Amino acid sequence: MSRPxxxxxxARCDEIVEGLTRPRPMISAKYLYDERGSRLFEAITRLxxxxxxxxxxxxxxxxxxxxxxxxxADCVVIEPxxxxxxxxxxxxxxxxxxxxxxxxxxxxxxxxxxxxxxxYMPWLRARAVAGDFTRGMELPSDLPLERxxxxxxGSSIGNFEPDQVVALLSHMRALLGPGANRAGxxxxxxxxxxxxxxxxxxxxxxxITAAFNRNILEHVNRIIGSDFDPAHWKHRAIFNAQxxxxxxxxxxxxxxxxxxxxxxxxxxxxxxxxxxxxxxYALGDFxxxxxxxxxxxxxxxxxxxxWFAVIHAW
Ligand code: AVI
Numbered sequence: 001m002s003r004p005x006x007x008x009x010x011a012r013c014d015e016i017v018e019g020l021t022r023p024r025p026m027i028s029a030k031y032l033y034d035e036r037g038s039r040l041f042e043a044i045t046r047l048x049x050x051x052x053x054x055x056x057x058x059x060x061x062x063x064x065x066x067x068x069x070x071x072x073a074d075c076v077v078i079e080p081x082x083x084x085x086x087x088x089x090x091x092x093x094x095x096x097x098x099x100x101x102x103x104x105x106x107x108x109x110x111x112x113x114x115x116x117x118x119x120y121m122p123w124l125r126a127r128a129v130a131g132d133f134t135r136g137m138e139l140p141s142d143l144p145l146e147r148x149x150x151x152x153x154g155s156s157i158g159n160f161e162p163d164q165v166v167a168l169l170s171h172m173r174a175l176l177g178p179g180a181n182r183a184g185x186x187x188x189x190x191x192x193x194x195x196x197x198x199x200x201x202x203x204x205x206x207x208i209t210a211a212f213n214r215n216i217l218e219h220v221n222r223i224i225g226s227d228f229d230p231a232h233w234k235h236r237a238i239f240n241a242q243x244x245x246x247x248x249x250x251x252x253x254x255x256x257x258x259x260x261x262x263x264x265x266x267x268x269x270x271x272x273x274x275x276x277x278x279x280x281y282a283l284g285d286f287x288x289x290x291x292x293x294x295x296x297x298x299x300x301x302x303x304x305x306x307w308f309a310v311i312h313a314w
Contacts, residue, residue, distance in 0.1 A: 184314030
Protein backbone atom coordinates (compact mmCIF):
# COMPACT_ATOMS: atom_id res chain seq x y z
CA MET A 1 0.00 0.00 0.00
CA SER A 2 1.38 3.43 -0.86
CA ARG A 3 1.64 6.00 1.91
CA PRO A 4 -1.00 8.74 2.14
CA UNK A 5 -0.46 11.96 0.16
CA UNK A 6 0.71 14.76 2.49
CA UNK A 7 0.62 18.57 2.21
CA UNK A 8 4.43 18.48 1.81
CA UNK A 9 4.03 16.19 -1.24
CA UNK A 10 1.50 18.62 -2.68
CA ALA A 11 3.81 21.61 -2.06
CA ARG A 12 6.75 19.81 -3.74
CA CYS A 13 4.62 18.95 -6.78
CA ASP A 14 3.34 22.50 -7.07
CA GLU A 15 6.88 23.88 -6.78
CA ILE A 16 8.24 21.54 -9.48
CA VAL A 17 5.35 22.05 -11.90
CA GLU A 18 5.57 25.83 -11.45
CA GLY A 19 9.30 25.67 -12.32
CA LEU A 20 8.76 23.43 -15.35
CA THR A 21 6.05 25.60 -16.83
CA ARG A 22 8.02 28.86 -16.70
CA PRO A 23 9.11 30.41 -20.00
CA ARG A 24 12.65 29.50 -18.87
CA PRO A 25 12.07 26.16 -17.19
CA MET A 26 13.92 25.25 -14.00
CA ILE A 27 14.01 22.58 -11.29
CA SER A 28 15.29 23.47 -7.81
CA ALA A 29 18.77 22.02 -7.14
CA LYS A 30 17.54 20.40 -3.95
CA TYR A 31 15.90 17.70 -6.13
CA LEU A 32 19.37 16.59 -7.26
CA TYR A 33 19.69 14.75 -3.94
CA ASP A 34 17.57 11.62 -3.88
CA GLU A 35 19.29 8.38 -2.81
CA ARG A 36 21.09 7.92 -6.15
CA GLY A 37 21.83 11.64 -6.48
CA SER A 38 23.49 11.69 -3.06
CA ARG A 39 25.64 8.69 -4.05
CA LEU A 40 26.59 10.36 -7.33
CA PHE A 41 27.49 13.55 -5.47
CA GLU A 42 29.79 11.54 -3.18
CA ALA A 43 31.43 10.12 -6.32
CA ILE A 44 31.84 13.70 -7.67
CA THR A 45 33.73 14.69 -4.52
CA ARG A 46 36.32 12.00 -5.36
CA LEU A 47 36.79 13.06 -9.02
CA UNK A 48 40.20 14.48 -10.01
CA UNK A 49 38.50 17.49 -11.67
CA UNK A 50 36.31 18.36 -8.65
CA UNK A 51 38.88 20.36 -6.67
CA UNK A 52 36.33 21.67 -4.09
CA UNK A 53 36.42 18.83 -1.55
CA UNK A 54 40.12 18.15 -1.92
CA UNK A 55 41.22 21.78 -1.62
CA UNK A 56 38.92 22.46 1.33
CA UNK A 57 40.29 19.40 3.10
CA UNK A 58 43.86 20.52 2.44
CA UNK A 59 43.11 23.99 3.89
CA UNK A 60 41.55 22.40 6.98
CA UNK A 61 44.55 20.11 7.42
CA UNK A 62 47.24 22.62 6.74
CA UNK A 63 45.77 25.30 9.03
CA UNK A 64 44.27 22.95 11.61
CA UNK A 65 46.18 24.39 14.55
CA UNK A 66 45.27 27.98 13.76
CA UNK A 67 41.61 27.09 13.05
CA UNK A 68 41.33 25.20 16.35
CA UNK A 69 42.98 28.11 18.21
CA UNK A 70 40.56 30.57 16.62
CA UNK A 71 37.46 28.55 17.60
CA UNK A 72 38.61 27.54 21.08
CA ALA A 73 37.88 24.59 23.30
CA ASP A 74 34.79 22.85 24.59
CA CYS A 75 32.40 23.52 21.74
CA VAL A 76 29.11 22.16 20.59
CA VAL A 77 29.27 21.57 16.83
CA ILE A 78 26.05 21.91 14.79
CA GLU A 79 26.19 20.87 11.15
CA PRO A 80 23.23 21.72 8.88
CA UNK A 81 22.98 19.33 5.89
CA UNK A 82 25.39 16.95 7.65
CA UNK A 83 25.07 13.99 5.21
CA UNK A 84 27.68 11.38 6.09
CA UNK A 85 29.32 13.62 8.77
CA UNK A 86 32.80 12.84 7.40
CA UNK A 87 34.06 16.43 7.61
CA UNK A 88 32.48 17.01 11.02
CA UNK A 89 34.18 13.87 12.31
CA UNK A 90 37.68 15.20 11.79
CA UNK A 91 36.68 18.68 12.98
CA UNK A 92 35.18 17.32 16.23
CA UNK A 93 38.29 15.24 16.76
CA UNK A 94 40.59 18.22 16.25
CA UNK A 95 38.47 20.49 18.44
CA UNK A 96 37.89 17.76 21.02
CA UNK A 97 34.28 18.96 20.79
CA UNK A 98 31.91 18.17 23.63
CA UNK A 99 28.74 17.67 21.57
CA UNK A 100 27.73 17.25 17.94
CA UNK A 101 24.33 17.72 16.33
CA UNK A 102 23.98 16.73 12.68
CA UNK A 103 20.91 18.07 10.90
CA UNK A 104 19.65 16.62 7.63
CA UNK A 105 16.45 16.07 5.72
CA UNK A 106 17.03 12.33 5.67
CA UNK A 107 17.65 11.32 9.30
CA UNK A 108 18.06 7.61 8.47
CA UNK A 109 21.58 7.82 7.02
CA UNK A 110 22.47 10.60 9.41
CA UNK A 111 21.60 8.40 12.39
CA UNK A 112 24.09 5.75 11.24
CA UNK A 113 26.79 8.37 10.61
CA UNK A 114 26.24 9.91 14.04
CA UNK A 115 26.47 6.49 15.70
CA UNK A 116 29.80 5.89 13.95
CA UNK A 117 31.01 9.24 15.32
CA UNK A 118 30.05 8.31 18.87
CA UNK A 119 31.82 4.97 18.52
CA TYR A 120 34.96 6.71 17.25
CA MET A 121 34.91 9.49 19.89
CA PRO A 122 33.37 8.02 23.04
CA TRP A 123 33.57 11.34 24.93
CA LEU A 124 31.43 13.07 22.29
CA ARG A 125 27.66 13.28 22.70
CA ALA A 126 26.52 13.01 19.07
CA ARG A 127 22.94 13.33 17.93
CA ALA A 128 20.98 13.39 14.67
CA VAL A 129 18.11 15.80 14.05
CA ALA A 130 15.79 15.44 11.06
CA GLY A 131 14.97 18.81 9.59
CA ASP A 132 15.51 21.39 6.91
CA PHE A 133 17.49 24.30 8.31
CA THR A 134 16.43 26.52 5.39
CA ARG A 135 12.86 26.31 6.67
CA GLY A 136 13.72 26.73 10.35
CA MET A 137 14.17 23.71 12.58
CA GLU A 138 14.36 22.88 16.27
CA LEU A 139 17.55 21.85 18.04
CA PRO A 140 17.30 19.48 21.03
CA SER A 141 15.99 21.51 24.00
CA ASP A 142 18.79 20.26 26.27
CA LEU A 143 21.59 21.36 23.90
CA PRO A 144 23.94 23.72 25.80
CA LEU A 145 23.58 27.35 24.72
CA GLU A 146 27.25 28.12 25.28
CA ARG A 147 30.11 27.56 22.84
CA UNK A 148 27.95 26.61 19.87
CA UNK A 149 29.71 26.39 16.50
CA UNK A 150 27.77 26.09 13.23
CA UNK A 151 29.83 24.15 10.69
CA UNK A 152 28.84 24.60 7.03
CA UNK A 153 31.61 23.21 4.81
CA GLY A 154 31.82 22.30 1.12
CA SER A 155 30.76 25.70 -0.24
CA SER A 156 27.14 24.53 -0.08
CA ILE A 157 26.18 28.15 0.60
CA GLY A 158 27.11 28.76 -3.07
CA ASN A 159 24.06 26.78 -4.18
CA PHE A 160 21.69 29.38 -2.73
CA GLU A 161 20.77 32.62 -4.47
CA PRO A 162 22.66 35.66 -3.12
CA ASP A 163 19.39 37.26 -1.98
CA GLN A 164 18.74 34.21 0.24
CA VAL A 165 22.24 34.02 1.67
CA VAL A 166 21.99 36.81 4.26
CA ALA A 167 18.78 35.27 5.62
CA LEU A 168 20.44 31.84 5.83
CA LEU A 169 23.54 33.22 7.54
CA SER A 170 21.29 35.11 9.99
CA HIS A 171 19.47 31.90 10.66
CA MET A 172 22.77 30.13 11.35
CA ARG A 173 23.70 32.97 13.69
CA ALA A 174 20.40 32.50 15.54
CA LEU A 175 21.30 28.82 16.06
CA LEU A 176 24.37 29.98 17.99
CA GLY A 177 22.13 31.24 20.77
CA PRO A 178 22.39 34.49 22.72
CA GLY A 179 25.42 35.96 24.43
CA ALA A 180 29.08 36.55 23.79
CA ASN A 181 30.12 32.99 24.48
CA ARG A 182 29.38 31.76 20.98
CA ALA A 183 32.03 29.74 19.15
CA GLY A 184 30.79 31.14 15.81
CA UNK A 185 30.41 29.89 12.24
CA UNK A 186 33.00 27.86 10.31
CA UNK A 187 32.10 27.97 6.63
CA UNK A 188 33.71 26.88 3.34
CA UNK A 189 33.60 29.28 0.36
CA UNK A 190 34.56 28.46 -3.22
CA UNK A 191 36.41 31.44 -4.71
CA UNK A 192 36.54 32.60 -8.36
CA UNK A 193 39.20 30.81 -10.44
CA UNK A 194 40.13 30.15 -14.10
CA UNK A 195 37.11 29.21 -16.16
CA UNK A 196 38.70 26.02 -17.58
CA UNK A 197 39.11 24.70 -14.01
CA UNK A 198 35.44 25.38 -13.23
CA UNK A 199 34.32 23.94 -16.56
CA UNK A 200 36.15 20.66 -15.95
CA UNK A 201 34.96 20.43 -12.32
CA UNK A 202 31.30 20.69 -13.39
CA UNK A 203 31.58 18.63 -16.57
CA UNK A 204 34.01 15.81 -15.77
CA UNK A 205 35.47 13.41 -18.29
CA UNK A 206 33.90 10.32 -16.68
CA UNK A 207 30.41 11.82 -17.01
CA ILE A 208 29.55 11.53 -13.30
CA THR A 209 28.30 15.13 -13.06
CA ALA A 210 26.24 14.53 -16.21
CA ALA A 211 24.64 11.46 -14.59
CA PHE A 212 24.07 13.47 -11.38
CA ASN A 213 22.33 16.23 -13.34
CA ARG A 214 20.19 13.87 -15.50
CA ASN A 215 19.17 11.93 -12.39
CA ILE A 216 17.11 14.95 -11.28
CA LEU A 217 14.61 13.96 -14.01
CA GLU A 218 14.19 10.46 -12.53
CA HIS A 219 13.60 12.04 -9.14
CA VAL A 220 11.07 14.50 -10.58
CA ASN A 221 9.30 11.63 -12.39
CA ARG A 222 8.81 9.89 -9.03
CA ILE A 223 7.58 13.04 -7.28
CA ILE A 224 5.15 14.47 -9.85
CA GLY A 225 4.48 11.33 -11.95
CA SER A 226 5.99 12.82 -15.11
CA ASP A 227 7.47 10.83 -18.01
CA PHE A 228 10.83 12.54 -18.62
CA ASP A 229 13.28 10.26 -20.46
CA PRO A 230 16.75 11.27 -19.14
CA ALA A 231 18.36 9.74 -22.26
CA HIS A 232 16.84 12.59 -24.29
CA TRP A 233 18.64 15.27 -22.27
CA LYS A 234 22.25 16.40 -22.32
CA HIS A 235 24.16 17.85 -19.35
CA ARG A 236 25.62 21.30 -19.79
CA ALA A 237 27.76 23.34 -17.38
CA ILE A 238 28.27 27.02 -18.18
CA PHE A 239 30.26 29.64 -16.32
CA ASN A 240 28.17 32.81 -16.11
CA ALA A 241 30.80 35.55 -15.58
CA GLN A 242 28.23 38.28 -14.98
CA UNK A 243 26.88 36.47 -11.92
CA UNK A 244 30.13 34.64 -11.03
CA UNK A 245 28.40 31.28 -10.98
CA UNK A 246 28.57 27.90 -12.67
CA UNK A 247 25.16 26.96 -14.02
CA UNK A 248 23.99 23.42 -14.70
CA UNK A 249 21.38 22.90 -17.37
CA UNK A 250 19.73 19.97 -19.13
CA UNK A 251 19.38 20.50 -22.88
CA UNK A 252 16.66 18.72 -24.87
CA UNK A 253 18.26 16.51 -27.56
CA UNK A 254 15.03 16.27 -29.57
CA UNK A 255 11.52 17.74 -29.56
CA UNK A 256 9.51 16.03 -26.85
CA UNK A 257 6.21 16.19 -25.05
CA UNK A 258 6.54 15.56 -21.32
CA UNK A 259 3.37 14.69 -19.46
CA UNK A 260 2.40 14.62 -15.78
CA UNK A 261 -1.00 14.15 -14.09
CA UNK A 262 -3.01 17.26 -14.82
CA UNK A 263 -0.57 18.83 -17.25
CA UNK A 264 2.51 18.68 -19.41
CA UNK A 265 4.76 20.67 -21.65
CA UNK A 266 6.40 20.53 -25.04
CA UNK A 267 10.19 20.99 -25.18
CA UNK A 268 11.87 21.98 -28.45
CA UNK A 269 15.33 20.69 -29.42
CA UNK A 270 17.96 22.76 -27.60
CA UNK A 271 15.52 24.04 -24.98
CA UNK A 272 17.05 24.03 -21.51
CA UNK A 273 16.02 23.26 -17.96
CA UNK A 274 18.13 25.15 -15.42
CA UNK A 275 18.95 22.81 -12.51
CA UNK A 276 21.67 24.44 -10.39
CA UNK A 277 23.71 27.55 -9.68
CA UNK A 278 27.03 27.34 -7.88
CA UNK A 279 28.18 30.85 -6.95
CA UNK A 280 31.89 31.61 -6.63
CA TYR A 281 32.27 34.51 -4.21
CA ALA A 282 35.20 36.90 -3.97
CA LEU A 283 36.29 36.79 -0.33
CA GLY A 284 35.48 40.49 0.32
CA ASP A 285 31.97 40.10 -1.11
CA PHE A 286 31.25 37.13 1.12
CA UNK A 287 32.60 38.91 4.19
CA UNK A 288 30.13 41.75 3.44
CA UNK A 289 27.28 39.24 3.42
CA UNK A 290 28.51 37.86 6.75
CA UNK A 291 28.53 41.38 8.20
CA UNK A 292 24.96 41.97 6.98
CA UNK A 293 23.97 38.81 8.85
CA UNK A 294 25.54 40.13 12.06
CA UNK A 295 28.96 38.43 11.92
CA UNK A 296 31.22 41.41 12.53
CA UNK A 297 34.54 39.63 12.88
CA UNK A 298 36.24 36.89 10.96
CA UNK A 299 39.46 35.06 10.27
CA UNK A 300 40.10 33.09 7.09
CA UNK A 301 42.49 30.54 5.63
CA UNK A 302 43.10 29.77 1.92
CA UNK A 303 45.11 27.35 -0.21
CA UNK A 304 48.20 28.55 -2.09
CA UNK A 305 46.22 29.28 -5.27
CA UNK A 306 43.41 31.11 -3.45
CA TRP A 307 40.84 28.70 -4.84
CA PHE A 308 38.99 28.06 -1.61
CA ALA A 309 38.54 29.84 1.73
CA VAL A 310 37.61 28.49 5.13
CA ILE A 311 36.17 31.35 7.21
CA HIS A 312 35.64 31.49 10.95
CA ALA A 313 33.12 34.27 11.62
CA TRP A 314 31.64 35.48 14.88
C1 AVI B 1 26.98 20.67 -3.05
N1 AVI B 1 27.55 21.72 -3.88
C2 AVI B 1 28.48 22.56 -3.08
C3 AVI B 1 28.12 21.26 -5.15
C4 AVI B 1 28.73 22.44 -5.94
O1 AVI B 1 29.91 22.36 -6.24
O2 AVI B 1 28.03 23.42 -6.18
C5 AVI B 1 27.10 20.54 -6.00
C6 AVI B 1 27.64 20.11 -7.33
N2 AVI B 1 27.06 20.31 -8.48
C7 AVI B 1 27.79 19.79 -9.45
N3 AVI B 1 28.87 19.28 -8.92
C8 AVI B 1 28.79 19.46 -7.58
